[in-house]
Amino acid sequence: MKLTDKVAIVTGAAQGIGLACAERLVREGARVMLTDVRPDGAAAASALGDAARFVQADVSMKADVDALVAATLAAFGRIDILVNNAGVTHAADFLDLDEDDFDRVLRINLKSMFLCSQAVAREMVKRQDTQRGGCIINMSSVNAELAIPNQVPYVVSKGGVNQLTRVASISLAQYGIRVNAIGPGTILTELAKQAVLAGPEARHKILSRTPLGRCGEPEEIAGIAAFLASDDASYITGQTLYADGGRMALNYTVPVKD
Numbered sequence: 001m002k003l004t005d006k007v008a009i010v011t012g013a014a015q016g017i018g019l020a021c022a023e024r025l026v027r028e029g030a031r032v033m034l035t036d037v038r039p040d041g042a043a044a045a046s047a048l049g050d051a052a053r054f055v056q057a058d059v060s061m062k063a064d065v066d067a068l069v070a071a072t073l074a075a076f077g078r079i080d081i082l083v084n085n086a087g088v089t090h091a092a093d094f095l096d097l098d099e100d101d102f103d104r105v106l107r108i109n110l111k112s113m114f115l116c117s118q119a120v121a122r123e124m125v126k127r128q129d130t131q132r133g134g135c136i137i138n139m140s141s142v143n144a145e146l147a148i149p150n151q152v153p154y155v156v157s158k159g160g161v162n163q164l165t166r167v168a169s170i171s172l173a174q175y176g177i178r179v180n181a182i183g184p185g186t187i188l189t190e191l192a193k194q195a196v197l198a199g200p201e202a203r204h205k206i207l208s209r210t211p212l213g214r215c216g217e218p219e220e221i222a223g224i225a226a227f228l229a230s231d232d233a234s235y236i237t238g239q240t241l242y243a244d245g246g247r248m249a250l251n252y253t254v255p256v257k258d
């Protein structure tokens with residue numbers, strides 16, 4: 001129970017990695033505000049009991065972010081942890097990609113993390129008690145460094161997430177706010193199933209570049225978020241921690257056990 005008395009916001013928490021993060025933070029003793037553009041996050045929050053609440057929000061819109069922060073302070077009185085997890089992808093060839101689709105993915109995957117980080121950090125800085133400070137965790141990806149031809153805005157957004165993590169960590173260190181990112185490989189969620197696990201060939205292609213020979217589970221990413229949010233990570237800031245089955249360390253293919 002390393003997060004007793006802490007309060008967290010987790011975005012994109014109705015399913016997938018975000019829901020796993022919310023569940024794990026509650027298990028570690030935190031109270032958690034789950035938020036998602038989908039209303040069905042409310043059921044996820046009620047399943048977690050009194051330690052969890054839900055607010056529907058589009059975190060790419062400042063007004064929604066301001067309302068989310070206000071609702072969290074009203075419900076729990078403080079914010080110690082922010083997990084910027086909400087994200088989408090859009091598949092299109094470079095020459096066919098529509099400007100609006102490019103803008104939408106960047107708005108959701110990158111601008112939302114700036115908006116949420118700024119709004120939450122402002123509240124963290126206001127607190128003058130000994131508990132001052134906090135922790136921001138951004139959900140990046142191996143695709144911050146590994147480009148996929150038909151995932152242009154997704155890849156660009158994740159490269160930006162790594163730099164946002166670095167610049168925010170430098171800007172906020174003086175207030176005791178740590179900012180880190182997690183870079184998952186392919187994790188078994190709806191987003192990955194739609195984007196890269198659509199068929200046996202796609203799965204084979206991913207696994208041929210994954211030394212551990214399997215995709216990851218949302219709970220494996222949630223464990224890293226719980227670590228980065230805890231005092232066990234008190235001297236870590238500005239880092240992107242890849243959890244990818246060895247993919248970023250690999251520069252050749254590996255035999256796939258079918």
Ligand SMILES: NC(=O)C1=CN([C@@H]2O[C@H](COP(=O)(O)OP(=O)(O)OC[C@H]3O[C@@H](n4cnc5c(N)ncnc54)[C@H](OP(=O)(O)O)[C@@H]3O)[C@@H](O)[C@H]2O)C=CC1
Nearest residue numbers: 012016017036037058059086087141184186187189191192
């Ligand atoms: N799964 C994977 O293999 C990997 C995922 N990641 C990253 O992890 C994060 C979570 O991914 P994953 O759990 O797989 O995705 P999911 O699609 O399973 O969950 C993401 C959630 O965020 C919601 N969401 C989308 N846009 C917004 C918004 N504007 N405001 C609030 N919520 C929103 C989604 O709603 P809706 O479904 O309606 O869009 C969805 O409920 C993303 O940032 C992704 O880029 C990184 C590496 C690998």
Ligand SMILES: C[C@H](O)[C@@H]1OC(=O)[C@H](O)[C@@H]1O
Nearest residue numbers: 089141143185186195196
């Ligand atoms: C959309 C991607 O392909 C998906 O999300 C990631 O970041 C991983 O690379 C998954 O494969």
